[in-house]
Amino acid sequence: MMKQRRKLWITLSFLAAFHLAVLFAGFFAPYNFSTQNRDFPFAPPMRAHFVDTQGKFHLRPFVYGLRLDPAALSGFTTDFARIYPVRFFAGGPRYSIVGLFSSSLHLFEVDSTGRIFLLGSDGYGRDQFSRFLYGGQLSLLAGLLAAALSVGIGIAIGALAGFYGGWIDDVLMRGAELFLALPWLYLLLAVRSALPLHVSESQVFLLLICVIGLIGWSRPGRLIRGAVLSAKERNFVLAARGFGASDLFLLRRHVLPQTYGIILTQLALLFPQYILAEVTLTFLGLGVGEPMPSWGSLFAPLQQYAVLVSDWWMFVPALILVPLFLAYYFVADTLQERLKSVAL
Numbered sequence: 134m135m136k137q138r139r140k141l142w143i144t145l146s147f148l149a150a151f152h153l154a155v156l157f158a159g160f161f162a163p164y165n166f167s168t169q170n171r172d173f174p175f176a177p178p179m180r181a182h183f184v185d186t187q188g189k190f191h192l193r194p195f196v197y198g199l200r201l202d203p204a205a206l207s208g209f210t211t212d213f214a215r216i217y218p219v220r221f222f223a224g225g226p227r228y229s230i231v232g233l234f235s236s237s238l239h240l241f242e243v244d245s246t247g248r249i250f251l252l253g254s255d256g257y258g259r260d261q262f263s264r265f266l267y268g269g270q271l272s273l274l275a276g277l278l279a280a281a282l283s284v285g286i287g288i289a290i291g292a293l294a295g296f297y298g299g300w301i302d303d304v305l306m307r308g309a310e311l312f313l314a315l316p317w318l319y320l321l322l323a324v325r326s327a328l329p330l331h332v333s334e335s336q337v338f339l340l341l342i343c344v345i346g347l348i349g350w351s352r353p354g355r356l357i358r359g360a361v362l363s364a365k366e367r368n369f370v371l372a373a374r375g376f377g378a379s380d381l382f383l384l385r386r387h388v389l390p391q392t393y394g395i396i397l398t399q400l401a402l403l404f405p406q407y408i409l410a411e412v413t414l415t416f417l418g419l420g421v422g423e424p425m426p427s428w429g430s431l432f433a434p435l436q437q438y439a440v441l442v443s444d445w446w447m448f449v450p451a452l453i454l455v456p457l458f459l460a461y462y463f464v465a466d467t468l469q470e471r472l473k474s475v476a477l
Contacts, residue, residue, distance in 0.1 A: 162267060175444045176199055177446060253444070
């Protein structure tokens, strides 16, 4: 039990650190997501060093420069004659934090004559590490809002179906079964492709959230219905009804609190699924386009054969998402096990 609890705290700490890094992307990213370095298209990742080629130890980490080399597989070779020290907590381009505050302080930077690409760069010379952090703001927000929308609709429909039963239950649950049977990915593609192409990026973002959220309400709705069916037969609910409590009071005070565990579990499950849905749609060109960053737009260059063959670092952002999704599913599994233990 203690080992499982320790794993849960480690996972929650990882998720908290990851989300803080994305939330304060301007501080952790050395460049703005739109800053282009046209002289460094598809530059490979750069490593920080403490020891130079002469064996001299440096207290401050540094990176070497890059120079064009058509003979190299990546098109660049390391220029060992040019050293750029990494400066921590240095001033740089201004950025906003949650749209409320602005600052120019960055965690790390190098001199303006040098470049630091921890995850390489894309075809326009934009830093992949910076774009990954900034892109996470849009993708995580889309997943969170869509999951909240799905669970919110599921709460409303599941509560109505379970509490009142009868023909209301039949109609709502038949609709839920219809949504469960639909292939959500193909439905998303069909709905998004039917929408107007010439709309603003903010409108596309809101449409994505609505489309994704409205499709996935059926599973949480059915689970919440089952919990409400059980909760409304509890003795304290029947006693409150006998004292003249209204339906709204019973739902708000006695019935819905019994579903909080299911709600949290469904949010933990749907959040990564909807992030992946947004990434997939953007990757296929049906989501938010340039210049707004998204994790899906980071993977768009992988549709080019030349990038697949020679620029392996373009896969790194996708690999980073794997432990993130696994962490979410571990939290969801832990919550589900806790619910089962409480029920027993």
